[in-house]
Amino acid sequence: MIAFEHVHKQYPTQRGEWALEDLQLTIEAGEFVFILGHSGAGKSTILKLITLEEHPTRGRVTVAGFASDTIRRDEIPQLRRRCGVVFQDFRLIKDKTIFENVAYCLRMTGTLEHAVLTRAVARVLHSVGLYPKRDRFPQELSGGEQQRAAIGRALIHQPPILLADEPTGNLDAATGEEVMDVLVRLHHAGTTILVATHDEDLAQRLATRRLVLDAGRVVEDLYLRPHGTEVY
């Protein structure tokens, strides 16, 4: 599903330093992978390479059949619709309701018929437990609810892959749990999930696989549970 082949990444501002160095990694469908490491270890860079927000300096990244060295610019949006993205700071559109935030993603693929939109958005908002609050604006919701709305937005295209960059980083423990519950349910439903986080306890409890990065290199790649195991 996701493959990194000898991937090196260097940012223009980091001459002489590698953000990622010779990364060899394959992630199969249905895995629940936690990527751990200090700030600057390369966790977010892996997620950015998967969505091709960044391109590898060397090597190749293949995601859902799209390869970083052959993909056309106009194919990148198609790739991104197969990878839902959740950010640490939610990044919802402040002047749109939760319903509109999610619906907007469908509109950009040309789905404008009200009945179709309503059905699809309702399905997603039910799945993250926010349907009753669909007409609220983001600032009227708690942090956990905003993050669940962001997950709902990421799921609207029914992506087989979900990427979450520190999804509980801005939340307290209790609301963080609510968000992780949603991710666990998605994992059970078959979605491949990659979570970049500092939280080792979460990884220990939920991950099927744990990757630890240090200075752009994988220093640990551990399967915590056999592939296909359902975490609680």
Place this chain on the structure above:
Amino acid sequence: MRVFVFFVQEGWSSLRRNPAATLAAVTALGAVLFVLLLLLLLSHNILVLAERLEERKGLSVFLTPGLAAERVTELRHHFASFPEVRTLRFVGRAEALADVEHELGAESIGEALGANPLPDTFLLLPALEARDAETLERLAREIEAYEGVEDVLYGRRWVTALDQGLSVVHRANALSGGLATLAIILVLGNTLRLLVLMREEQLHVMKMIGATDAFLRAPFVAAGSLLCLLGGVASQALLYIGYLIVRNLMPGIRFLPPLWVAGFFLGVGLVGIVGSWATVQASLHTLERRGAMTHA
């Protein structure tokens, strides 16, 4: 159609979210377009005046006194067959004298002079495309060479002056149109850059969740076109109010014809679409480049 309406709504709502920037842009665009419209109004009135003068761009072909009627008929056939000639009228010397007497209000000029001094004449009105000074000059020389033609007269100086004047008007129109286009693109560019910057984070998120470049651009292009149209409506309204006031002082003045007004809005709309598209494209590329630099 639904997609079009969606983008227009998005564009409109982004303008409503930034009322100060919108008002500033509409005012600036309105001012630029008002100056352009003022020049167009001036040009239109000059052209209307010139059109009336065009009708006077005729040639008077004076025939040799005592020319045989057969030769006059031959000349009539020759001149009428010229492709440059729209109408040809023969004015006999008696008719010419009567005309002069009528114009001067003195009915006994012929008697006072003893004999009619005026020759038989052809009044020749060239076709519209043959009324420039160069063609009239060539035509006059050609006709002058015919046997039986004593002289050919036309207002050489004023025809040349009129042609030169009209050419200045056309060049001024093209120049003011070009300058207005530049000014519109500058104003649009600054406003849209501001709107793009204000939505930078949202644009980044939209890109990450699979928005195409066209989807990101379209609401801004709609916003830019709406700004241009609002500026256009404001300037037209201002011009019309001004026209109503000035009309009493200058009764001959005419407002822009509907075709010009339609052309103005079409032009403004096109400049709005193309200018917005180019500006947003550049702004999004800048954002992308900046993103690559800062996401280390």
